[in-house]
Amino acid sequence: MNLQLNPITPNLVNFRPSGESANESRISVTVPSQGYPPNVAAIIVTNIVYPSVEIDPPFLLEGTESIPVTVMYSQEPIVRKGIQIKNPAIHPSDLIIHDIDELMAGKEDEEKPTQFAYAYARRVVESAYGKAKITGTLATIVPKPVATTDDAGGIRLLWNLGAKNVRLNFGAAQDRQSYLYYEAGQDHDVEPLDEDHLATRLAWLTGK
Amino acid sequence: MANGQVEENLPEQLPSLLPESDLLRMLRKKAWLDPGGLSEAFLLRPGEAGLSVCFGCTVDHCMAISALNKSHGAASLKVQSVTALDGLTVEPDSADHAEIRGLPNKEVEAESAQAEFLASQLARAASIVDRTRRPA
Numbered sequence: 001m002n003l004q005l006n007p008i009t010p011n012l013v014n015f016r017p018s019g020e021s022a023n024e025s026r027i028s029v030t031v032p033s034q035g036y037p038p039n040v041a042a043i044i045v046t047n048i049v050y051p052s053v054e055i056d057p058p059f060l061l062e063g064t065e066s067i068p069v070t071v072m073y074s075q076e077p078i079v080r081k082g083i084q085i086k087n088p089a090i091h092p093s094d095l096i097i098h099d100i101d102e103l104m105a106g107k108e109d110e111e112k113p114t115q116f117a118y119a120y121a122r123r124v125v126e127s128a129y130g131k132a133k134i135t136g137t138l139a140t141i142v143p144k145p146v147a148t149t150d151d152a153g154g155i156r157l158l159w160n161l162g163a164k165n166v167r168l169n170f171g172a173a174q175d176r177q178s179y180l181y182y183e184a185g186q187d188h189d190v191e192p193l194d195e196d197h198l199a200t201r202l203a204w205l206t207g208k
Numbered sequence: 209m210a211n212g213q214v215e216e217n218l219p220e221q222l223p224s225l226l227p228e229s230d231l232l233r234m235l236r237k238k239a240w241l242d243p244g245g246l247s248e249a250f251l252l253r254p255g256e257a258g259l260s261v262c263f264g265c266t267v268d269h270c271m272a273i274s275a276l277n278k279s280h281g282a283a284s285l286k287v288q289s290v291t292a293l294d295g296l297t298v299e300p301d302s303a304d305h306a307e308i309r310g311l312p313n314k315e316v317e318a319e320s321a322q323a324e325f326l327a328s329q330l331a332r333a334a335s336i337v338d339r340t341r342r343p344a
Contacts, residue, residue: 109237109280148239151253160244167324169314177315181324188328190321 092142093129096157097122099147103155114153117170120178120193121155124168127195132202142206152176159205166201168193222300223264227288231261231298231306232270233334235281241339249283250330251314251323258299258307263287265304267338273305281338289333293326 103110104118113121145168146158153172159165164184170193171178179190180197182204191197239245250259262270267282287298295310311326312319 109239109278143244146239146242146245148237148245148248150251156248158244158248165244165247165328169320177317177320179320181321183325183328188321188325190324 091129091133092144093125095144096125096129096147099145100125100155100157103147103149111149111151111153113149113155113170114172116174117149117153117155117172121157121168121170124170124193124195124198125157128198128202131195132199135199142202154178159202161205164205166198166205168198223303225263225287225298225300225306227286227291229263229287230284231263231287231290231308232265232267232337233259233261233283233285234267234271234274234276234279235283235336236276236279238280241280241336246283246334246336247324247327247331250308250311250327250334252311254315258309259311261298261306261308262304263300263306267340268342269304271342273302276342279342281336281340283331283334284337285330285334290330293329296326 100113100118100121103113106112143159143161145166146156146160148156148158150156150169150172154176155168155170157168157170159167165182167181167183169177169179169181178193180193180201181190182188182201191201233249235241235246235249237245237248240249252259260274262273265273270282271279290296290298290308297309298306299309300306308330312323314320314323316323
């Protein structure tokens with residue numbers, strides 16, 4: 001066996017316990033060719049296992065499932081061939097932004113939002129969820145809001161969780177009403193519509 | 209009339225609604241079928257003075273007299289559940305159509321909170337009785 005060409009045999013054939021003299025007989029072991037990859041420890045696994053594990057994304061939305069991740073082992077489990085993630089981590093804001101984009105693209109029954117309402121809604125939602133994530137005030141399970149429009153081209157996002165409601169009204173234009181409405185039983189009011197108030201109200205909504 | 213002549217164009221006799229009468233509110237958006245979206249059906253649109261409702265008729269007929277070209281069903285609520293709310297009335301304007309009056313306007317700064325709250329109250333009093341998309 002050509003030791004120079006077989007990268008695995010040195011681990012077995014050239015193994016020499018300390019104290020052995022050079023003229024003692026060597027242990028000769030025939031090792032089948034391991035092929036690729038080279039220079040790995042000779043740990044041979046005969047059973048190929050394809051375990052399936054569940055990895056939760058950073059946040060789970062109500063109604064969404066955890067993301068299945070399949071780890072593929074080939075011959076040697078010590079060589080990670082790669083992790084195949086079927087779905088990338090989905091953040092709550094991604095789904096809301098998707099719904100806002102869908103409204104902008106034109107959705108049945110809905111008015112097309114104005115550019116003002118669209119930009120305003122995206123900015124507030126992305127900033128609020130980003131802020132809530134950093135501060136850890138966003139609960140693991142966040143309900144997905146209903147995204148709709150008013151008849152003037154404003155955007156409305158409606159969260160409902162039990163007896164609590166949070167509604168965002170992004171006016172169609174600067175001179176239209178934009179506000180955050182919250183409600184729990186008889187307690188209700190409107191607040192300025194910005195990322196700070198939304199982050200606070202989402203934490204309130206989910207009881208965190 | 210004072211001179212003894214009979215008025216030829218008598219106004220149509222409007223029916224009186226009973227507290228337990230059912231009102232139908234057409235749902236013109238699919239999003240309104242969502243549990244969190246039904247309150248949208250009870251917000252005034254720009255230029256509206258009241259919410260259009262029907263009574264004593266079918267959903268199909270209500271759609272026709274509401275002049276909608278499509279809808280996703282209808283919600284039903286009792287007259288008394290409307291009039292029990294602060295300042296709201298139900299005013300018939302034809303044999304099978306009425307308007308819920310007295311609702312605040314969300315586009316008026318001082319009325320936004322109350323408009324949203326009353327929309328929630330009306331949505332809680334209502335139940336979706338028809339989820340048929342029209343036209344199919």
